[in-house]
Amino acid sequence: MFLHFGILLLLSHGLLGEVEVSEAIDGDTRIVGGKDATPGIAKYAVSIRGHNGKQDWHSCGGSILNEEYVLTAAHCIYQRRTDQVSILVGTYTVNKGGDRYKIKKLIPHEKYDNEWLRNDIALMQIEGKIKYSDKVQPIELLKEMAPIGKKCLLTGWGLTNYRRRTAPNYLQMLEFKTISNDDCTKQLKRSPYPEYVPVDVGQLCVQRPKRSGACKGDSGGALVIEDEKNKTVQIGVVSWGVPCSANFPDVFASVHGYYDWIQSKMK
Known part of the structure; x- marks a missing residue:
């Protein structure tokens, strides 16, 4: 925890x-x-995945804003690198199905305060573009x-x-x-x-x-x-x-x- x-x-x-x-x-x-x-119910829902070698797990949620950007909390990406996270969209189950995307850029709020949890908001820019479907929408x-x-x-x-x-x-x-x-x-x-x-x-x-x-x-x-x-x-x-x-x-x-x-x- x-x-x-x-x-x-x-x-x-x-x-x-x-x-x-x-x-x-x-x-x-x-x-x-x-x-x-x-x-x-939530075609915009994103599972943000953590990585350690070949291991992959659900870490945080997020939402699709457009084909390139996902909205999430700053503490979800705090002190992480782009190669340590990815996203999964278009699935109802957390560990199978859906489409996965790598991350191009992590954009936490410049004034995010990890001690007092102020300005706890961030964007993730995706490599390529998210493909919309009947299961994936912003x-x-x-x-x-x-x-x-x-x-x-x-x-x-x-x-x-x-x-x-x-x-x-x-x-x-x-x-x-x-x-x-x-x-x-x-x-x-x-x-x-x-x-x-x-x-x-x-x-x-x-x-x-x-x-x-x-x-x-x-x-x-x-x-x-x-x-x-x-x-x-x-x-x-x-x-x-x-x-x-x-x-x-x-x-x-x-x-x-x-x-x-x-x-x-x-x-």
Whole structure:
């Protein structure tokens, strides 16, 4: 496990296809304790792979922004080289199927603070171009601030049982609800890690369902909502949380807070 002063970084060893976000978030689904996501729910989902010789494993999540760039958390690529990571797209199962791509460039935020987990956002530039298909599509970013009290959806291959270190084979999904940064700060002040607040403008918080939450391996994954036009858009990138399914908010990097930075790095 990758612990940072006791805080758990969730780091591990409208294009939804046939399924709408509104259908998914009405179900009894959770990542910790896990239920499988409906196939086709997240065609933008990326498994970031770690490498050691011939060994290959799921490390973090990410999302496809276009044919060349993947969005993830900065701590997912911190102090890594391009030859130490790759990506897998277009698969529902974490260890087979899909298309693999090598990495051309790693682009963490210049002001990423690995001690206090600020500016925890990054891009990965792919060698060549990602091939789109009925299983692989990009996700759009929400430029505006995400509304408070909005249902949202996270998908990932993070642990489904933290204590037992149980990892899923199939993609998992979980419904959250956005909360204000002020509310998030108040709650996290009562957590074991009050030194990591206040939550800043580059962060976004969600309230977990009971006995559920993002966990190790979900870092970098996309938090999405349906906008006013019923289009699926990304609002957050999994950053950190109190391990795992505790009754505290999960913290994400805010897409709105880093929208201009993301666009500038993809030019």
